[in-house]
Amino acid sequence: MSASPKLPEFRTLDYVVEDGVAIATFNRPEKMNTFTSAMMYDLLHLFDVTDADDDVRAVIVTGSGRAFCAGADLDSGGDTFDFDRHAGRKNQIAGVHRDGGGQVTLRIYDSLKPVISAVNGAAVGVGATMQLAMDIRLASTAARFGFVFARRGITPEACSSWFLPRLVGMQTALEWVYTGRVFGADEALSRGLVRSLHAPDDLMPAARALAREIADNTAPVSVALARQMMWRLHTADHPMEAHRVDSRAIVSRGKTEDVTEGVTAFLEKRPAAFPAKVSTDMPDFYPWWPDPRFR
Numbered sequence: 001m002s003a004s005p006k007l008p009e010f011r012t013l014d015y016v017v018e019d020g021v022a023i024a025t026f027n028r029p030e031k032m033n034t035f036t037s038a039m040m041y042d043l044l045h046l047f048d049v050t051d052a053d054d055d056v057r058a059v060i061v062t063g064s065g066r067a068f069c070a071g072a073d074l075d076s077g078g079d080t081f082d083f084d085r086h087a088g089r090k091n092q093i094a095g096v097h098r099d100g101g102g103q104v105t106l107r108i109y110d111s112l113k114p115v116i117s118a119v120n121g122a123a124v125g126v127g128a129t130m131q132l133a134m135d136i137r138l139a140s141t142a143a144r145f146g147f148v149f150a151r152r153g154i155t156p157e158a159c160s161s162w163f164l165p166r167l168v169g170m171q172t173a174l175e176w177v178y179t180g181r182v183f184g185a186d187e188a189l190s191r192g193l194v195r196s197l198h199a200p201d202d203l204m205p206a207a208r209a210l211a212r213e214i215a216d217n218t219a220p221v222s223v224a225l226a227r228q229m230m231w232r233l234h235t236a237d238h239p240m241e242a243h244r245v246d247s248r249a250i251v252s253r254g255k256t257e258d259v260t261e262g263v264t265a266f267l268e269k270r271p272a273a274f275p276a277k278v279s280t281d282m283p284d285f286y287p288w289w290p291d292p293r294f295r
Contacts (some may be wrong), residue, residue, distance in 0.1 A: 011038045013025060020215035021215055051278070054220070136195050140198060257276065
């Protein structure tokens with residue numbers, strides 16, 4: 001097992017790269033890994049780091065102790081969500097404070113690497129909604145989830161009103177948000193929020209095995225393009241929008257050494273060694289979407 005020799009510094013995360021798999025672990029177990037502004041900035045930095053590191057082929061996010069992330073840090077009491085009072089004009093655009101959880105999920109949405117969530121325990125509030133932009137969620141049988149916003153007098157955040165109905169359907173999304181109840185891993189599995197359940201000691205081995213399947217067998221640029229194609233085109237108005245992007249993607253990829261290597265390795269019955277890098281070899285038509293602005 002090799003580890004990255006130059007690891008970035010984070011205040012609320014432990015970070016390691018193991019054979020192409022980045023593992024980010026929330027490291028505030030005494031606070032149930034509750035979400036703070038420091039955690040927000042760490043997560044934004046995390047995905048800048050993983051996108052820029054060609055040695056990273058997939059990212060796993062998990063928690064330490066009894067929680068994945070038990071929601072917002074409520075140490076400020078009833079003023080916790082009074083952002084004008086706490087932040088003043090910091091992080092405002094057009095006089096509107098930008099939601100920190102939303103900035104995180106938007107950054108995950110833009111990720112060029114697959115993101116796997118390994119939910120080891122409580123995932124409540126932003127601890128649940130931040131995962132909605134991740135690609136695949138695995139959960140411990142000890143995990144608990146809750147979209148508890150209405151029970152705190154606030155509303156869903158972290159772009160969850162966009163992500164959650166698309167993952168579990170409108171009826172389930174509304175039930176969970178209307179009631180704000182905390183529910184178990186079995187319900188999360190049956191309603192489609194998580195992909196699989198695992199005994200606590202088996203969770204990280206399962207997440208690593210999934211990440212390894214990606215890291216060991218696929219072309220990084222192809223995966224980066226596929227991730228963005230899937231996320232951005234699943235709400236397109238017509239399949240023609242996908243056809244336009246598909247056509248450009250397969251034509252551009254078909255000219256690359258990656259395809260020569262992938263086909264040759266298949267015919268020679270050996271593992272492929274794809275040469276193209278995400279940092280330097282994304283095609284000219286990428287990105288193909290207009291940049292939406294906060295206003």
